Amino acid sequence: MMLTTPPLSLYVHIPWCVRKCPYCDFNSHERRGAPLFEAYVDALLADLDHDLPLVWGRNVRTVFFGGGTPSLMPPEAIDRFLQGASARLRFAPGCEITLETNPGTAEHGRFEGYRAAGINRLSFGVQSFDDGCLQRLGRIHDSAEAEAAIKLAQDAGFDNINLDLMYALPGQSLSMAEQDLQRAFALRPTHVSHYQLTLEPNTVFAARPPAGIPDDDASWDIQEHCQALLADAGYAQYEVSAYSQAGRRCDHNLNYWRYGDYLGIGAGAHGKLTLGSEQAILRRWKHKHPATYMAHAGTAAAIGGDERVAPEKRPFEYMLNALRLVDGFALAEFAARTGLAPADIAPRIDAACSAGWLERDGDLVRPTELGRRFTNDVVSLFLDEAA
Ligand SMILES: C[S@@+](CC[C@H](N)C(=O)[O-])C[C@H]1O[C@@H](n2cnc3c(N)ncnc32)[C@H](O)[C@@H]1O
Numbered sequence: 358m359m360l361t362t363p364p365l366s367l368y369v370h371i372p373w374c375v376r377k378c379p380y381c382d383f384n385s386h387e388r389r390g391a392p393l394f395e396a397y398v399d400a401l402l403a404d405l406d407h408d409l410p411l412v413w414g415r416n417v418r419t420v421f422f423g424g425g426t427p428s429l430m431p432p433e434a435i436d437r438f439l440q441g442a443s444a445r446l447r448f449a450p451g452c453e454i455t456l457e458t459n460p461g462t463a464e465h466g467r468f469e470g471y472r473a474a475g476i477n478r479l480s481f482g483v484q485s486f487d488d489g490c491l492q493r494l495g496r497i498h499d500s501a502e503a504e505a506a507i508k509l510a511q512d513a514g515f516d517n518i519n520l521d522l523m524y525a526l527p528g529q530s531l532s533m534a535e536q537d538l539q540r541a542f543a544l545r546p547t548h549v550s551h552y553q554l555t556l557e558p559n560t561v562f563a564a565r566p567p568a569g570i571p572d573d574d575a576s577w578d579i580q581e582h583c584q585a586l587l588a589d590a591g592y593a594q595y596e597v598s599a600y601s602q603a604g605r606r607c608d609h610n611l612n613y614w615r616y617g618d619y620l621g622i623g624a625g626a627h628g629k630l631t632l633g634s635e636q637a638i639l640r641r642w643k644h645k646h647p648a649t650y651m652a653h654a655g656t657a658a659a660i661g662g663d664e665r666v667a668p669e670k671r672p673f674e675y676m677l678n679a680l681r682l683v684d685g686f687a688l689a690e691f692a693a694r695t696g697l698a699p700a701d702i703a704p705r706i707d708a709a710c711s712a713g714w715l716e717r718d719g720d721l722v723r724p725t726e727l728g729r730r731f732t733n734d735v736v737s738l739f740l741d742e743a744a
């Protein structure tokens with residue numbers, strides 16, 4: 358089987374935050390003094406130049422500014438980066454361009470600037486609308502500020518908005534989780550990401566877990582109840598944590614889950630690229646620390662590592678992503694994205710079907726409800742063995 362080049366996305370990492378949240382293990386560093394945004398844009402463009410030969414001639418379908426807190430960047434800096442990027446790469450018509458936004462960084466006039474720069478989707482890190490929960494999460498904003506920021510963005514003309522909410526929060530009851538959703542719905546976002554709070558290693562919460570985190574059963578009840586509320590409000594679930602109105606799925610994240618390609622630019626950013634001529638899949642990541650990254654961007658010294666994904670590792674990587682999707686995947690797409698024959702994984706697909714974890718309809722394979730509850734077990738079937 359041949360690897361064929363899938364759609365290409367561009368991920369841009371902005372590594373600063375006003376304050377580090379105690380649950381967060383993203384590559385984010387507390388801002389000390391004013392970050393050097395202009396110098397960072399220079400570094401991003403140099404980084405992009407260095408990676409360009411890997412994607413020669415391909416169109417970029419989506420761009421995502423993630424963090425960290427990309428909304429710390431002034432619109433002029435975002436504009437300069439996007440102008441520079443579009444001079445180097447072809448952006449496909451209708452390209453989705455998302456900026457992650459912390460509601461505590463919204464300032465009057467900013468959203469107009471982001472729109473003028475070409476951003477057409479915002480993703481707000483709301484987490485909760487309960488002020489007690491927000492405080493326990495160490496957030497820099499309260500619920501009124503979050504609502505005001507979202508309205509400012511809508512007034513500036515943004516009509517494609519995601520809200521990140523977390524559930525199973527310290528001290529959160531089922532009705533509090535429901536309240537969070539009701540307040541989200543009142544703002545009419547097009548998309549909701551609903552994440553269960555996880556205690557990530559090497560975070561303050563992992564070292565000192567806060568009191569009152571709902572246990573597994575209570576968390577499951579919250580999830581089931583919230584899934585139903587989201588569906589009733591018109592938000593169809595299409596991935597473990599992602600819900601959207603019709604036609605408003607996040608193209609960028611869908612490309613990850615479909616094992617598409619992405620360039621990763623910025624401190625600690627990860628990329629995955631299919632190299633057609635070599636019939637290889639390359640993973641490349643950049644140095645995590647902003648100062649080290651900026652000192653070396655545009656040279657090989659900014660690269661934290663390069664790894665070629667061996668064929669026998671591809672089924673696991675593919676399933677880790679594709680089985681998050683409610684619609685699953687097509688075997689033909691598995692073949693195109695991994696370069697492997699569907700027959701190579703047929704016994705494992707059959708075993709998962711017998712266990713009631715997957716169901717198959719011709720070329721289509723999708724997780725059952727049981728399979729979605731035990732994603733880790735299903736995915737581990739595809740671990741490691743020679744394909
Ligand atoms: C990079 S942050 C989003 C933007 C911005 N940094 C902010 O927090 O407002 C991505 C999202 O991941 C989620 N998240 C981060 N850490 C998490 C954790 N430990 N458990 C569950 N969700 C988490 C949060 O909902 C967060 O908004």
Ligand code: SF4
Nearest residue numbers: 374377378381385425
């Ligand atoms: S603002 Fe977002 S990226 Fe920054 S520390 Fe908090 S959750 Fe992490």
